Amino acid sequence: MSRTTFTWLAALLLLLAAPRRGGAEEIKPPFNLRWGETAERLERLLTGAKAKIMTRRNVEGREAWDVEGLLQAGLKRTVFYFVGGELVEVELQYQKDEWDEAKYDGFMGDVRRRLEQRYGQGQLISRKKEPEGEVMQTLVGWKWNQNNTAIELIYFAAQSPSQVFRTLSVHYKTY
Numbered sequence: 721m722s723r724t725t726f727t728w729l730a731a732l733l734l735l736l737a738a739p740r741r742g743g744a745e746e747i748k749p750p751f752n753l754r755w756g757e758t759a760e761r762l763e764r765l766l767t768g769a770k771a772k773i774m775t776r777r778n779v780e781g782r783e784a785w786d787v788e789g790l791l792q793a794g795l796k797r798t799v800f801y802f803v804g805g806e807l808v809e810v811e812l813q814y815q816k817d818e819w820d821e822a823k824y825d826g827f828m829g830d831v832r833r834r835l836e837q838r839y840g841q842g843q844l845i846s847r848k849k850e851p852e853g854e855v856m857q858t859l860v861g862w863k864w865n866q867n868n869t870a871i872e873l874i875y876f877a878a879q880s881p882s883q884v885f886r887t888l889s890v891h892y893k894t895y
Contacts, residue, residue, distance in 0.1 A: 747869035755894040757807040814888045839864040
């Protein structure tokens with residue numbers, strides 16, 4: 721290896737290893753939890769927070785708990801996912817009957833800006849609006865990836881002539 725090639729490789733390695741100024745924070749689950757948190761410890765924490773596990777179910781080989789009662793503006797439910805008794809995903813589901821499309825758009829914009837401040841530019845993973853029979857479905861999604869963890873911000877709406885369903889969810893995941 722020539723001296724010039726070695727010098728460039730060494731400089732590149734130093735650049736890659738150096739801490740990034742203004743770099744993104746590590747993606748951690750919400751509520752000051754840790755990835756790999758045990759189901760037993762989380763159940764004790766939820767009981768202490770006066771939250772209630774509404775259902776426990778199996779979703780694609782993972783144990784999922786639907787939890788209500790965690791206080792946060794607009795938060796309807798939180799779903800905790802476990803593999804082998806350890807936390808691997810937290811899904812925050814925001815839903816309010818009195819919120820219209822503009823309120824959801826504003827809320828999603830606020831959440832997206834906060835995520836971009838912490839984790840850098842997100843990647844648009846979906847933006848579509850299409851009919852499914854008489855129902856118009858809208859799906860908009862953004863994703864932030866970092867060191868085997870991710871956050872996905874998803875807005876979904878289904879609107880028929882007589883009904884409307886809207887929800888915004890934030891998924892914190894580890895792989």
